[in-house]
Amino acid sequence: MNRRYWPDVEFLGVIRYSSSKFDVVKAKEIISSFYDQFDDLVIVSGLTNLGIPAIAYAEAKKREWKTSGIACQKAKDFAVFPCDHIIMIGENWGDESEFFLSRIDMLLKVGGGTQSEAEYARALELEIECYEYKL
Numbered sequence: 001m002n003r004r005y006w007p008d009v010e011f012l013g014v015i016r017y018s019s020s021k022f023d024v025v026k027a028k029e030i031i032s033s034f035y036d037q038f039d040d041l042v043i044v045s046g047l048t049n050l051g052i053p054a055i056a057y058a059e060a061k062k063r064e065w066k067t068s069g070i071a072c073q074k075a076k077d078f079a080v081f082p083c084d085h086i087i088m089i090g091e092n093w094g095d096e097s098e099f100f101l102s103r104i105d106m107l108l109k110v111g112g113g114t115q116s117e118a119e120y121a122r123a124l125e126l127e128i129e130c131y132e133y134k135l
Helices: 024-035 051-062 074-079 096-100 116-124
Strands: 010-015 040-045 065-072 086-090 106-110 129-133
Touching: 010 116, 024 040, 024 106, 024 129, 051 065, 051 106, 065 074, 074 086, 086 106, 086 116, 096 116, 106 116, 116 129
Parallel strands: 010 040, 010 106, 040 065, 065 086, 106 129
Antiparallel strands: none
16 A cells, blocks of 8 residues: 555554444444554544544544544535544545545444445455454
8 A cells, every 4th residue: 555644554444324323332342342453553434523433533542543534525514533634535425435445454344334335345346354343
């Protein structure tokens, strides 16, 4: 992967629909346990401070890891996480997906959602190391 920032650290993409209902306690346990396998990561998600991205970013900050938000312009209509690095791509949900996938080394999908299902399938095609947990 061509590093433009934060070299020598793996980039983990975390995906799932941001605002649907889910078991928050279980999601926190999944993310925390998954992160425990690593000393340092950059967490890349969809910028919103909602749902799974919010949990993923908050847990990263507890560990003093860097965060990156890659999203379309519509994300600005929602609460956003104060990421260390932000890239806005396109106008509509999904416009950022290919760029997002080109910037990660691994992908963690917690739960589902239309866009996350499509991104996960594409990540597998691109031979990105993928992990999936059901909620």
